[in-house]
Amino acid sequence: MSAPFFLGRVIDTIYTSASDTETMTASLTSLCIMLAGAFLCGGAANAARVYIMQASGQQIVRNLRTSLFSSILRQEVAFFDRNRTGELINRLSADTAVVGRSITDNLSDGLRAVAQAAAGVSMMFYVSPSLASFVLLIVPPMAALAVVYGRYLRAVSKRTQDALAQATQLAEERISNIRTVRAFGKELSEVDSYTRKADRVLSLAKQEAVMRAGFFGVTGLSGNLMILSVLYKGGLLMASQHMTVGELSSFLMYTFWVGISIAGLSSFYSELMKGFGAGARLWELLDRKPEFPLNEGHVLHPDQLKGQLQFCDVSFSYPARKEAAIFQELNLSVPAGSIMAVVGPSGSGKSSIVSLLLRLYDPDAGFITIDGHDIRDLNPYWLRSHIGTVSQEPVLFSCSIRENIAYGALDPDAVTSEDVYRAARVANAFDFIQAFPKGFDTVVGEKGVLLSGGQKQRIAIARALLKNPKILLLDEATSALDAENEFLVQEALERLMEGRTVMIIAHRLSTIKNADAVAVLDQRRVAECGPPTELLGNRQGQFRRLMEKQTFNRRHLNNSN
């Protein structure tokens, strides 16, 4: 910052003491030493600034990402019905990156530009107040232009990030379902769809580029006008002996300096506005309070938990489709330690029963109890820790089989290899896992794609066994497994069900016949409920008719009669 000032002094020293070589050399030497010192301090300060800003900026981005991820995972399930995965991923990666860039790369350069401009302007006033006042007349119109430009850029940036989120959503969905895309031969049309989304991003980026080009053109022009006015007005002041040649040189250098700082400031301002635009959705997500808490409420002592389930006058519709009632005053009671098979036509709400018990959604009216306690009064985290689930299409994570099984435990780190092996043995999974070259360390691929349906189910059963829940919610697979797999899965399920309260969405007559009771869902309520043999005996009953309709069970039905 002091360089132009000293340079001005050097020029004046040479100018005024040109006749006295000795004095000139001494003054020149001391001035140059001071100048070298100033350069050294400037360099060190610059390096420190870059490091501090980069490191703290990256820390901010990391904190932003982890807070956002935590906020997303805490949201209620209905939130994920409305917000698509790809869009959320985009917020987490691209939006945080833009905000991060506006902090890391930009803020340090921006602050430097602000400091340089402020110091430059002060020095201009110090060297020549009248010339400085004249030159800086250009600032107010420039500031007004910057405000208009900033608003526009913020809006465009928000739209760009939204368009990018849509493109990411499409890419994420198609890549994760590549088998379906391939089976339908839709690669080329999917590329076209993605290109259209990418074109939308491009068109917004071009709008931004036009605005940016205009703004930078105007700021560049105004910088040059400043220099021109310094030359003109400064020349006049020098001619009238109100300024020395050294002062004019210093002033000119400060003007250059301020001009460069203003260019830096424009870029800083642009990036900052982009950051604000991209950040708008981030702040919304970060501030969003989930509709129900994750870890608040009443906790029962494990010995108190018997596992009796009751649905009392439950009415329910999904938040995303409020107009379509799924249940209306549904009543159902499952005694502790019994097996209740739930059957019903497709879409009658069998899976919705499971979602309500897990408290993924709350009923609109009525209530659900466990051992007489309304589940809304219980701590959801505690509640879910006592409920095990095995779904039709069990979801495994892209890590080792060992980690997937241990995922069921409340504290996976405390699970020993022996615990995992024991669960795998009971689930009839041990032998096939051991047959893999890497055994329990085999990585199963995204969503477990490297395993067969029966293998995935047995791993999911082992995972549920490790959880050792009091209540078990099972969704029996509709797709037929081969005879051997079928037997192994069935045997594992029977072992898993022992000593627990079980609600099973049943598709096989063998499962239904082994249940203590069957609930038939139809027309938004329980149409029939009772022991399976009793219901099967009633030829006019809903259950009997449903079983007769299900062709895949007809063979069993005939055999059973």
Ligand SMILES: Nc1ncnc2c1ncn2[C@@H]1O[C@H](COP(=O)(O)OP(=O)(O)OP(=O)(O)O)[C@@H](O)[C@H]1O
């Ligand atoms: N998240 C959701 N948002 C809105 N509607 C939903 C949602 N999940 C399910 N539904 C609707 O709720 C109804 C009941 O669905 P559910 O999955 O509980 O039926 P189901 O009896 O298990 O069907 P299936 O036997 O075919 O699996 C269906 O009409 C379905 O379209």
